[in-house]
Amino acid sequence: MTANITDVARRAGVSTATVSRVLNRNYPVSEGVRQRVMVAVRELGYVANAHARALLTSTSGTVGVILHDVSDPYFAEIVRGIQEVAALEDRLVVICNSLREPQREITYIEMLRAHRVDAIIMAGGHILDDRYLAALREQALQLDAQGSRLVLCGRHPVRADAVVPDNTAGGARLVRHLLERGHRRIAYVAGPPNLSTTQDRLEGYLDALASSGVAPDPSLIAIGDFTREGGYQAAAGLLAAGVAFTAVSAANDLAAVGVLACLRDRGLRVPADVSVAGFDDVPVARDVTPALTTVRVPMVEMGRRSMRLALRDPNAPHELVRLHTELVERQSVAAPPTA
Amino acid sequence: MTANITDVARRAGVSTATVSRVLNRNYPVSEGVRQRVMVAVRELGYVANAHARALLTSTSGTVGVILHDVSDPYFAEIVRGIQEVAALEDRLVVICNSLREPQREITYIEMLRAHRVDAIIMAGGHILDDRYLAALREQALQLDAQGSRLVLCGRHPVRADAVVPDNTAGGARLVRHLLERGHRRIAYVAGPPNLSTTQDRLEGYLDALASSGVAPDPSLIAIGDFTREGGYQAAAGLLAAGVAFTAVSAANDLAAVGVLACLRDRGLRVPADVSVAGFDDVPVARDVTPALTTVRVPMVEMGRRSMRLALRDPNAPHELVRLHTELVERQSVAAPPTA
């Protein structure tokens, strides 16, 4: 089987304590002994058992990340930021896809707790459900007792570290842009109704409308699910319902891409007939035609900051980092057609 | 600090062995005792220490994945397949971005070995470097001795399980398609020269040319790096060099998207003036304009199969799974302009 520290010690003719000291190089060891130990290590292909070490030091060098789905570009970018810092700090990253299922999230937290991860980063909006939030709060407490940190990236429903982008202000800024261009009938493709991000961004839409004195029209609001397919269906629904609109603001870029595809399939030109806007500024936003006007959310930076918070001392006080969003003007928005 | 099994045992008035038996439910325990233990567990928020368990059972329930970068859609899709199976089998997945740096890959393997992962999946092509391959082979041996599996996803340079797509055949199929449409001057945007995937796909291009009796022209081959930016630069270089071509075949979709952007910036129409083809069929391929003709690589399935191989018995014999690729015709390829 695998060589252990005793094998190395025997081969080098020293005690296990000495081997440990050589490997952790935090104690004076004579050069000759050091050499002998290193040779034995190399010859045996020895790698210290992280579990045995974790048992003693109660720190695993691992950080857990729970998110909707890594293959969603929004989360992929966040993870990129997380990995960047993890690599710098020699940490391993465990990634868990929750698929936005509350039970799955809680189960993952427990698995990660079992592994005594140094911290857990939960990315993405949270589900608006009291039982879930209570369970989450309970887990946060346990995590704390365990000496590991909880970092929320993109939401902030429980006492913990958090990194949050300004979704509401970003949403309002975007809709204001649409209004400035002359749009009054602005459809909105929302995310899943029970998600905080959906609410925050929708609020921005409503705020902008309100401060311009435009009455919101419920029939202009369609429900998507943050996917391309969801966006496509939402647009199709809007079109089928026959409601008039000159612009569509989608809750995220993926949905906006779906809207674009639907409008194209129906023979509508963007932005000549209808303007379309997204949210997030994921890489695909600039590669669709027309390139998407959107709100840039600093996803990579959110990931970096989250990981930085995660790696602080377990006793450091909670911190809340607010990040700004920014309007990115491209080609998918123009003045409404002068019908 | 954290509650341990002794705390639970004391609180439930039983021995630690009993607690263990209740939690692992693989031994007869009287119902009354079971209840008492469960109550104690709940009250203390107890979660068994995975490290202590791993030390005994020498299995961690964790699988490591080493890949270029999770935020690259090709890898993101593979990871989706991996996670799908991992969730089904209650495994945790550690993801490591190697950025294609050989040293980083080896270091990650050692970190994962230290954590006694049940298996390591290495995704993506391998670097063509003898020293690196020797080191990799050595690690594969150690992994084997350790009782954990090594699965290669997308390459096969060392003795191990592997899941490989048919890159060469796919590349040839695509170029044949271009030839059938009447193209003769077909430029090629390759990946990094020292990568196996680059070689495999380029070979397909050359094979197709050869079997049609078209002499390959080195000046038609540009080097990219599998990124959008690399594709853009490669196309710009081709254009600047003034070589004539009526089609561009890119080594992957991301590069093809860059080629598309470059051609657009230069005022060239696709496919009217130049045809463009990609490789992989990542999600963005159908959302660019014109939608990309490409070769579908079953990335999600590659991920699933890799994970399935990873979770087999450590002593099971190596297996090699070959997966087919398939031509996907969209709008970016047409007959060459009849100049």
Next chain:
DNA sequence: CTGAAAGCGCTAACAA
């Protein structure tokens, strides 16, 4: 500078 020994939290014989 080096070794002996205790013990981290758990599971798996072995007893009872």
Next chain:
DNA sequence: TTGTTAGCGCTTTCAG
């Protein structure tokens, strides 16, 4: 059915 006990592989006092 339940308890006792011996480690898993390592780090860390405490001696020397």
